[in-house]
Amino acid sequence: MRVxxxxxxxxxxxxxxxxxxxxxxxxPKGCLGHSDGDALIHAVIDSLLGACSLGDIGTLxxxxxxxxxxxxxxxxxxxxxxLVTENGYRIINVDTTVILQxxxxxxxxDAIRKRMSELLGVDESCFCIKAKTAExxxxxxxxxxxxxxxxxxxxx
Ligand code: MG
Numbered sequence: 001m002r003v004x005x006x007x008x009x010x011x012x013x014x015x016x017x018x019x020x021x022x023x024x025x026x027x028p029k030g031c032l033g034h035s036d037g038d039a040l041i042h043a044v045i046d047s048l049l050g051a052c053s054l055g056d057i058g059t060l061x062x063x064x065x066x067x068x069x070x071x072x073x074x075x076x077x078x079x080x081x082x083l084v085t086e087n088g089y090r091i092i093n094v095d096t097t098v099i100l101q102x103x104x105x106x107x108x109x110d111a112i113r114k115r116m117s118e119l120l121g122v123d124e125s126c127f128c129i130k131a132k133t134a135e136x137x138x139x140x141x142x143x144x145x146x147x148x149x150x151x152x153x154x155x156x
Contacts, residue, residue, distance in 0.1 A: 001092070006043040006053025006151040012144065013018045017131040020098060020105070020147070021112035021129060022074045022119060027103050031147065034063035038073035040129070044094055044116070045073075045080045047151040052089050084155065092154040093126040101144040105131035 012018070016030030021040040031037025036106045054060075061068050061076055068076070084091065094116070098105060103104040105112075111131050134141035141148060 001049045001154055001156045002089070003104075004047040004151075004153045004154075004155070005047030005136070006048075006050060007149070008039040008042040008046070009041075009146055009148045010037045010039040011140065019073070020108070021074075021096075021117040022077075023107070023108055023111045025108055026105065035055050035061070035068055039075035040096060040098055040116075040136070040151075041077050041119075041147040044096060044120075044153070045077055047094065047153040048084050048091070048135075050156045051153050052084055052087050054083060054087065054129070058091055063097055065149045066071050074115075074119055081119065083096065083126070089155040091120055091122050092156055093118050093122070093128075093129045094120060094151060094153040095130075096152075097130045097150045098133060099132050099134055099141060099148040101133050101136065101142055104133075105129070107119040111156070127156070 010031040017032035018025040018027040019038045063091040117127045136142040140146035
């Protein structure tokens with residue numbers, strides 16, 4: 001069994017959709033990014049790649065590559081899950097934390113859990129999302145101008 005961790009941060013700005021865990025969140029601000037900016041999926045991808053020693057998201061999907069401009073991060077995750085499987089690993093569970101000042105993610109947790117477990121090919125009981133605010137601290141995180149996501153996973 002092998003463990004992996006992942007972390008991602010994105011700036012939040014008006015005029016962009018906020019997509020986290022493959023689910024659109026109703027918000028006046030969304031993630032800036034080369035892809036759709038889904039920081040939760042990006043953190044999960046890095047944890048999976050880390051667990052399998054397969055590099056990192058920036059190496060696999062460079063933000064200078066026009067093929068990935070505006071791409072749904074769900075597609076990137078599907079590619080990584082295939083890569084994990086091809087390398088002989090099976091995902092056991094993925095545990096995540098989202099730090100977002102607003103909006104509150106409570107109403108979206110079930111949908112995110114459902115979508116992420118589908119993408120990961122695991123039972124819903126094997127994906128967890130925990131949501132926290134920054135208690136109005138930590139600069140841009142506390143003012144609602146950034147989102148941070150963390151992921152830990154286990155593969156065998
Ligand atoms: Mg990212």
